[in-house]
Structure formats: C-alpha cells, structure tokens
Amino acid sequence: xxxxxxxxxxxxxxxxxxxxxxxxxxxxxxxxxxxxxxxxxxxxxxxxxxxxxxxxxxxxxxxxxxxxxxxxxxxxxxxxxxxxxxxxxxxxxxxxxxxxxxxxxxxxxxxxxxxxxxxxxxxxxxxxxxxxxxxxxxxxxxxxxxxxxxxx
Numbered sequence: 249x250x251x252x253x254x255x256x257x258x259x260x261x262x263x264x265x266x267x268x269x270x271x272x273x274x275x276x277x278x279x280x281x282x283x284x285x286x287x288x289x290x291x292x293x294x295x296x297x298x299x300x301x302x303x304x305x306x307x308x309x310x311x312x313x314x315x316x317x318x319x320x321x322x323x324x325x326x327x328x329x330x331x332x333x334x335x336x337x338x339x340x341x342x343x344x345x346x347x348x349x350x351x352x353x354x355x356x357x358x359x360x361x362x363x364x365x366x367x368x369x370x371x372x373x374x375x376x377x378x379x380x381x382x383x384x385x386x387x388x389x390x391x392x393x394x395x396x397x398x399x400x
Contacts, residue, residue, distance in 0.1 A: 251323075256288060256295040267323040270369050271295070274321050274330070277378050285386035286318055294322035294331075299386045309397060318389055319381075327358075327365040328372065334384045336362070337396045345380060352376040 253259035352373035
C-alpha cells in the first residue's frame with residue numbers, strides 16, 4: 249500500500265487502527281533503541297531512519313541528494329514490513345537474526361531479498377526488533393556500506 253505523507257505522524261494517521269498500533273510500536277522501538285546519530289524521516293513513502301547528510305555528506309549512491317537509508321518500515325496490504333539495510337550487508341548480523349527469530353516468534357520467518365514480513369499482527373517479535381535496533385551505530389553502517397557498496 250502506498251500512503252502519501254510528508255511526516256511519520258501523517259503516515260501513521262492514514263493507517264487502519266490495528267496497523268497504527270503496530271507501526272507506532274515499531275517506531276517507538278527505533279526511537280528508543282537505535283544508537284544516536286540516525287534521523288527519522290519519510291523515505292520512499294514510508295517511515296525510515298537514515299544517516300543524514302550532516303553525518304554522511306555523500307548520501308545514498310543511487311541518488312546522492314538522499315540521505316543514506318538504514319531502516320524503513322511500512323504497512324503493506326497483507327503484512328507489515330521491516331527493511332533493515334544492515335542485516336543484508338552483514339552476514340553475522342543476518343545469521344544472528346535468523347537464529348534468534350524462532351526463539352521470539354511462533355511462525356516461520358518470512359524474509360525476502362529486501363524485507364522481513366510480519367503477516368500476523370499478534371506475533372511480531374518486538375523484543376527481537378528491539379535487540380536488532382541496538383546492534384549497529386551510524387558509523388558501523390557507513391563503514392559497512394562503503395566496504396560493500398561504494399568501494400566495489
């Protein structure tokens with residue numbers, strides 16, 4: 249689903265009530281647990297946390313006018329999606345997440361090339377998302393991004 253919003257609050261206000269609760273909780277987890285230095289914004293029509301141009305002036309290689317994306321989340325038609333760029337660039341982080349997921353969730357992990365999908369709103373592993381949020385600081389992400397994308 250595509251929502252037209254310029255702020256995260258406006259995005260959330262457009263969601264069905266049951267999704268507002270889930271997206272608000274995920275947002276709060278990131279606000280409270282991401283290391284200092286990430287900035288909340290709307291990116292690609294969804295809530296996101298990025299490394300701002302103040303911290304990383306080069307921006308996103310696909311469009312340097314955009315800040316470096318890190319985490320986004322969205323209410324899609326049939327699921328809530330979490331897009332964590334660092335998990336796809338860091339095999340150790342990916343292995344940790346995949347290994348921990350069954351300890352936090354009754355359902356099978358539904359993970360694509362760019363997202364983690366949560367289809368059942370009553371079985372979202374908020375504790376695991378909280379742990380994931382704290383695992384990578386902005387400079388860690390910049391270093392990983394430059395090593396895996398920019399300097400290839």
